[in-house]
Amino acid sequence: MEVAEERDVVIIGGGICGLATALALHRKNIRSVVLERSETLRATGAGIGIRPNGWRALEQLGVASKLRPTATPVLAQRFVWLDRGSQKIIPFSSGETRCLKRSDLINALADDLPHGTIRFGSKLLSLKLDLHTSFPILQLDDGSFIKAKVVIGCDGVNSVIADFLDLKPTKVFSTGAVRGLSDYPSCHSFSQELVITKKGDVSIGRVPVSDKLIYWFVSQWRTQDLKILKDADLIRQSTLELIQGFPAELVEMIKMSDPDSLSSTQIRYRAPWHLLSGSFRKGTVTVAGDAMHVMGPFLGQGGSAGLEDAIVLARCLHQKLIGFDLSSSPTQIIMQKVGESFDEYVRERRMRVVMLSLQAYLTGFLMGSPSMLVKLLSVIFMVIFFRDTLRHTRYDCGGL
Ligand SMILES: Cc1cc2nc3c(=O)[nH]c(=O)nc-3n(C[C@H](O)[C@H](O)[C@H](O)COP(=O)(O)OP(=O)(O)OC[C@H]3O[C@@H](n4cnc5c(N)ncnc54)[C@H](O)[C@@H]3O)c2cc1C
The missing domain is CATH 3.50.50.60 (FAD/NAD(P)-binding domain)
Incomplete structure (x- = not known):
């Protein structure tokens, strides 16, 4: 050698x-x-x-x-359970949280x-x-x-x-996640919170990066291994199928996501x-x-x-x-x-x-x-x- x-x-x-x-x-x-x-x-x-x-x-x-x-600073985390019709908010009172x-x-x-x-x-x-x-x-x-x-x-x-x-x-954790960014050229109206909306075994998280950019993730508890998709169109399509019945603003957010930002991951630990x-x-x-x-x-x-x-x-x-x-x-x-x-x-x-x-x-x-x-x-x-x-x-x- x-x-x-x-x-x-x-x-x-x-x-x-x-x-x-x-x-x-x-x-x-x-x-x-x-x-x-x-x-x-x-x-x-x-x-x-x-x-x-x-x-x-x-x-x-x-x-x-x-x-x-x-x-932008993120001030709190809000959980929304659509099935139960309830919410819980946890303020980020101590120190600085931001999503980069x-x-x-x-x-x-x-x-x-x-x-x-x-x-x-x-x-x-x-x-x-x-x-x-x-x-x-x-x-x-x-x-x-x-x-x-x-x-x-x-x-x-x-x-x-x-x-x-x-x-x-x-x-491998029994969870798969898709992540992406959505750009709102004329500013979004979402609060300065990390909001996790849950329905069945699917959760959608969204958090502002700035007044024009939202980072989001969709996760699902799974009983079998996730098929990792590489193609952005397929990731978006399969995610949209997963989130049927979620509020229209969340569906819209994912529809308008930047294809280059999309990725799908199996969670490991x-x-x-x-x-x-x-x-x-x-x-x-x-x-x-x-x-x-x-x-x-x-x-x-x-x-x-x-x-x-x-x-x-x-x-x-x-x-x-x-x-x-x-x-x-x-x-x-x-x-x-x-x-x-x-x-x-x-x-x-x-x-x-x-x-x-x-x-x-x-x-x-x-x-x-x-x-x-x-x-x-x-x-x-x-x-x-x-x-x-x-x-x-x-x-x-x-x-x-
Ligand atoms: C869905 C999801 C959401 C998350 N959200 C958050 C969050 O909000 N906040 C947070 O703090 N963390 C979060 N994390 C965790 C965070 O993403 C990781 O902990 C972090 O990215 C790990 O960084 P790393 O540099 O250790 O590893 P990686 O980001 O995996 O980087 C490893 C690098 O090594 C290179 N590499 C690998 N093998 C080789 C090799 N053999 N030779 C040369 N190069 C190699 C790779 O190309 C890569 O660039 C999240 C993770 C997931 C899956």
Whole structure:
């Protein structure tokens, strides 16, 4: 095997977490390269809700002030049950919630990175450890190899790095979701709320990004695996069939959606009990974001948890590397310092992501499961562990 290239820090995946991690490291003067398999930045999923904990992380990354003007504040969450004819409203009283266009978030993170940090069209195939140094060697799908000192896997739900760390496989939630954006050139009249309207086993969520743009999602509790559609017309058509009997303004919203924004997803999660015991570090390799803790979207916290990971990881790495140069320090020192910093990172993150994942898991069953017994058990666990349902939004991951 010919090793063509040597790098200090390699991040796999240029999604929200990979870009945030590269930016957090950059803010601490640690250079990295991001390998992204796509040819351009990907913003799949149209919009993303960011709760106060996510804004705290964006502040640390130095991009919050340029993102705020792109999205209107969301003041409350309203549940509407059409079958029962009832409603419930939960004010977002503590802190800032906004729904961003995913492309705005991705671009804001990428724009602040040094030129050349992201390497597009670079797909990681496999990783193994060098027999002599124990540093990771990455094999890319173009046949090339990179010898890295540090590898951070932000490669999402089907993570090569998670497999390398022997994490247990992710699981499929009995829910499928379609997401999209709808543009109202002469302004919409929707309230500044996340409104979730439920009828039978189908829910429609809508939330304003701005006075002209609405992010929406449609989810259905399913007994069988979702057929993932790629074609925008088919996604729109099958969604319209699903939402028959919903209010006309919601049907209209989906009819007028931007075809380029549409995507359909099967919800996956890493079991909270696997997060409790998983080993998230091997040598100088670790994981962050969905690769570590993909969770159901029922709290709208997966992306923000990835932003928090980025801050904590960069802080831990920087603290241990003060006075050491990754490029020139002896192998043993780097192995030890990076290993210690990753252990600290995992220690800080573990219970946070366990609790987020557990709350998302229980909330998913509470919102969707047709079984009264499952709902009852979910309520009991929610009362025991999550009496304060918005506590997760008050979390502060700390400074860089
Ligand atoms: C329906 C739904 C709604 C959601 N709503 C919210 C919300 O409102 N708020 C919130 O905070 N979160 C939300 N989430 C969760 C959020 O979308 C994810 O947690 C977040 O996008 C994960 O970011 P990531 O960077 O970890 O992974 P990804 O976004 O999956 O990025 C991984 C990147 O790695 C690249 N990659 C993968 N494999 C390789 C490889 N082998 N080599 C090179 N590159 C590779 C991919 O191309 C991709 O760019 C939602 C999720 C879903 C499904």
